[in-house]
Amino acid sequence: MIMTWYAILSFILTAFILLEGFDIGGGTLLYVVGKTDAERRGVIAAIGPLLSWNEVWLVSFGGTLLLAFPAVLASSFAGFYLALCLLLWMLLVRGISLEVSGHVDDPLWRAAWNTCFVVSNTLLAILIGIALGNILRGVPIGPDGTFALSLFTNFSPRGDVGILDWYTFSTAIFILIAFAAHGTTVLMRKTDGPVNKRCAQYAVLFWKVAIISLVMVTVESFFVHVDLITRPFVEPSGWLGLVCIAFGLVNLARGLRKQRATQAGIGSYALIAGLMIVGATAIFPFMLRSTISPQYSLSAYKAAADAHGLVIGLVWWPFALLLSLAYFWFIYRNYRAKAYHVT
Amino acid sequence: MDDVIFWSRLQFAFTATFHYLFPQLTMGLAWFIVYFKWQHLRGGDERYGNAARFWSRIFGLNFAVGVVTGIPLEFQFGTNWAAFSKYSGNVIGQTLAMEGMFAFFLESALVGAMVLGEQWLGPRKHFLATIGVAVGSWLSAYFILTTNAFMQHPVGYASAADGSLRLESPSDFLLNPWGLVMFLHNQSAALVTSSFVVASVGAFYTLRNMHFHQAAIYLRTGTLVGLVSSLLVAFPTGDRQAKMVARYQPAALAGMEGRFHGGSEAEINFIGQPNVGAQRLDNPIYMPGLLSILAFGHRNASVQGLDAFPKSQWPTNVDLLYYSFHVMAGLGTLFILLMAIAVIQRWRGRLETSRGILWVLMLAFPFPYIATTAGWMTAELGRQPWLVYGLFATNHGVSAVVNGGNVLFTLIGFSGLYFVLGLLFLFLVAREIAHGPSDPSSQGPREASNDYDLVRDPLVYSDRVHSA
Numbered sequence: 001m002i003m004t005w006y007a008i009l010s011f012i013l014t015a016f017i018l019l020e021g022f023d024i025g026g027g028t029l030l031y032v033v034g035k036t037d038a039e040r041r042g043v044i045a046a047i048g049p050l051l052s053w054n055e056v057w058l059v060s061f062g063g064t065l066l067l068a069f070p071a072v073l074a075s076s077f078a079g080f081y082l083a084l085c086l087l088l089w090m091l092l093v094r095g096i097s098l099e100v101s102g103h104v105d106d107p108l109w110r111a112a113w114n115t116c117f118v119v120s121n122t123l124l125a126i127l128i129g130i131a132l133g134n135i136l137r138g139v140p141i142g143p144d145g146t147f148a149l150s151l152f153t154n155f156s157p158r159g160d161v162g163i164l165d166w167y168t169f170s171t172a173i174f175i176l177i178a179f180a181a182h183g184t185t186v187l188m189r190k191t192d193g194p195v196n197k198r199c200a201q202y203a204v205l206f207w208k209v210a211i212i213s214l215v216m217v218t219v220e221s222f223f224v225h226v227d228l229i230t231r232p233f234v235e236p237s238g239w240l241g242l243v244c245i246a247f248g249l250v251n252l253a254r255g256l257r258k259q260r261a262t263q264a265g266i267g268s269y270a271l272i273a274g275l276m277i278v279g280a281t282a283i284f285p286f287m288l289r290s291t292i293s294p295q296y297s298l299s300a301y302k303a304a305a306d307a308h309g310l311v312i313g314l315v316w317w318p319f320a321l322l323l324s325l326a327y328f329w330f331i332y333r334n335y336r337a338k339a340y341h342v343t
Numbered sequence: 344m345d346d347v348i349f350w351s352r353l354q355f356a357f358t359a360t361f362h363y364l365f366p367q368l369t370m371g372l373a374w375f376i377v378y379f380k381w382q383h384l385r386g387g388d389e390r391y392g393n394a395a396r397f398w399s400r401i402f403g404l405n406f407a408v409g410v411v412t413g414i415p416l417e418f419q420f421g422t423n424w425a426a427f428s429k430y431s432g433n434v435i436g437q438t439l440a441m442e443g444m445f446a447f448f449l450e451s452a453l454v455g456a457m458v459l460g461e462q463w464l465g466p467r468k469h470f471l472a473t474i475g476v477a478v479g480s481w482l483s484a485y486f487i488l489t490t491n492a493f494m495q496h497p498v499g500y501a502s503a504a505d506g507s508l509r510l511e512s513p514s515d516f517l518l519n520p521w522g523l524v525m526f527l528h529n530q531s532a533a534l535v536t537s538s539f540v541v542a543s544v545g546a547f548y549t550l551r552n553m554h555f556h557q558a559a560i561y562l563r564t565g566t567l568v569g570l571v572s573s574l575l576v577a578f579p580t581g582d583r584q585a586k587m588v589a590r591y592q593p594a595a596l597a598g599m600e601g602r603f604h605g606g607s608e609a610e611i612n613f614i615g616q617p618n619v620g621a622q623r624l625d626n627p628i629y630m631p632g633l634l635s636i637l638a639f640g641h642r643n644a645s646v647q648g649l650d651a652f653p654k655s656q657w658p659t660n661v662d663l664l665y666y667s668f669h670v671m672a673g674l675g676t677l678f679i680l681l682m683a684i685a686v687i688q689r690w691r692g693r694l695e696t697s698r699g700i701l702w703v704l705m706l707a708f709p710f711p712y713i714a715t716t717a718g719w720m721t722a723e724l725g726r727q728p729w730l731v732y733g734l735f736a737t738n739h740g741v742s743a744v745v746n747g748g749n750v751l752f753t754l755i756g757f758s759g760l761y762f763v764l765g766l767l768f769l770f771l772v773a774r775e776i777a778h779g780p781s782d783p784s785s786q787g788p789r790e791a792s793n794d795y796d797l798v799r800d801p802l803v804y805s806d807r808v809h810s811a
Binding site for chain 2: 055077
C-alpha cells in the first residue's frame, strides 16, 4: 500500500517534470530560439495551450502528498518556506505573462511580458533543480521530524546543510540545462521554419552539456550518498529506470543525428523519466533523509497516513487519472486535427 | 512582531479573499456562456454567438487570475499550517487531491478550447468544452467546500493512534450536510455575482447607446438570473445555513448577532454596534423573536448568548464577525429588492428607458463581491478559535519552524504581486468591455485581430501551417 502511494507520487512528479520541463525549457529559451516577434509568438503558441494542464500535476502532487504522507508535506513545505514561496511567485508571474502578453498589440508590452516569462521560467528551472538536489541529499531533520533550512551554511552537503551547497548547485545547473535541452527537443516537433532549425541545433548543444553535467552530478552523488548510485542497480524499479535511460539516450542520439523530431522527442522524454525513476528508487524508503542522523529520517513507512484512508484513495485515484488523460487526449487530438486540416 | 499565528492567518485570509474574487465570477459566468452557446447552437442566432464570445474573453481573464492565485492557497496548507496538515492530512488530503485530479485537469484542459477554440472545435464540441469547464469549476467548488465543511463541522473521521485524524467514512465526509448546504449557498452567491456583472455591462451599454442587441440580452438574462439566485441565496440556502450554525456553532451565531446575553424570544438586530468591553449592542434596531424563529423555528425558542460560553471559546474577533454577517445579510436583502424592481420594469417593457435603475444596475456590480467576501469572513471568523471545530485549535495549527518575520516577508510579497495583478486585471477587463462584443451585423466568429490574445491565436497556427 505504502509502496503503491510512493509510486503514484513518483509518477505524478515525473509527469510534472516531463511536461513542465518542456514548458519551462522552451520558456527559458524564448529569445534564443525565437529571433523575431512572430517566431516568439510561434514558440509561445506551442507552449501555451497545455501549460495550465501541465501545471495541475504540481497541484495534484501537493494534494496527493497531503493525502498519503501528511508528515512529509508538513515537514518539507514548512522547511522550504521561503524557497517554496519564491516558486509560487514565479509560477504566478509565468502564468500571467503568458496570458496577457498577447492582449495588447504593442511591442513594448509584449517585450516586457516576454521578459517576465523568460526570467520566471529560468528561476523555476533553478528552483526545481535545487529542490530535487535537496531531496537527493537530505535535509537537517531533527528528532521532532521538522527542519528549517537556511539558504546556505558552509556549502557542504553534510550535517547542518543549507538549501544551497555545491551538490544542489550542481543539480540546479543540470536541471536548467536539461530542461533547455528537453524544451528545444520537444519544440522541434511543434515548430517549423527557422525556429525548428535553431531548436535542432541547440538541442544537440544543450544535450551535450546536459550529459556532461549529468556525469558530474552522478559522480558527486557517489560522494554524497553511495547508495544513491548503488541502490538503482539492485532494485527492479531501478533496472526499469536504467533501461529507460539507455533507451532514451539511444533514441535521442539517433533522432538528433538524423533530424527525426519524434524519435528525439521520445528519447528526451524517456531519458528524463528514467532519471526520475532511478532517483525515486535511489532514495526509497526515505522521502526526507536526515543529514544529521539516519534515525531521524522520514521514511515512507514512518510518514504514511492511516491505511484506511490510503485504501479509499486508491479506489478513486486510478479512475481520476483515466479521466484526466481523456481530457488531455480530447484537446491534444483536436489541436492536431486543426493543424492538419488547414494544411 | 514575531506573531506567526497572526501573520499566517492574515496571509491566508488575504490570499484567499483575493483569489475568490475571480472564481466567484467564473463559476456563474460559465453557465451564462453555456446558455448563450446553447441558444446559438439551437437557433443559429448570431447575437447569442457574439454574447458567448464576448463573455468568454472576460471569463478567460478571470480564469487565468483565478488559477495563478489559487495555487498558493493549496501550498499554504503545508508552508504555513504544517501542524494542521499533519493532523488532518489523511482526511482533507482526499478532497484536495480529488479537486486536482477530478476538477483542475478538466478545467485546465478545456478552458483554452472554450475561450479560443471555437473555430478549431466546431460548434458541438465547443459547446461540450464549455459545459466541461462549467462542470469542472463547480466540481472544484464542491471539493474545496467539503474540505472547509470538515473544518466547520467535522464528520466521518476517527482518531488515529498517533493523535492525528484518519478518514473513517468517506461517504459521511463527502456528503457532510454542512458542505451540501454551504455548496448551494455559495454557488447561488456565485450566480448572483455573475448576474450582477452581466447586468451591469448591459446597463452600461444601454446608457451609452452602444451594442443595443447585446445589451438587451445581458439585461434580460442578468436581471432574471439575478433575481432567482438572490432569492436562493436567502432562502432556502441562507436559512438552512443559519440553522446549521445555530445547531452546531452556537457561539458563532451569538457573535454574528452581537448577542451577549441569551434568552428566549431572541431578537434579530438590523442595526447596532457591538461593544465587546461593555458586553452589549449599542443603538440596536431590532425585531424581537425573529432570531428564535429563524434559528429554531418558533418564537419562544431560547437562543444562547456569548455569556453561555467561557471567553476562551468565543470567536476571537466578535466585532468583525458581527459586521461581516450584517454586511452580507443586508446586502443580500438589497440585491433581492434591486433585481425584483429591475425584473418588474423589464416585464413592463420599461427597463431600457428607466435611466435611474440602469444607473444603479451599472454601479451595483462591486457589491456582490463585498457580500461574498463578508459571507466568507462570517464563516471563517465564526469558526474561531478552532481550525477544526471543537477538535483542533487555530493556535496549534501553524508551522513550528516558520517564524513571524518569514510570513511577514511573504505577505508583503503577495500584497505587492496581487496589487499589480489587480491593476493589470482591471486594465485588461476595462479594455475588453470598452472594445465590446462584435457588431450584430458581422456574422461568424470574430477574425483574430492583432490586439487580442496572440498567445493561442488562430493566426499563429495558420502562419505556422502556411509556412510549412
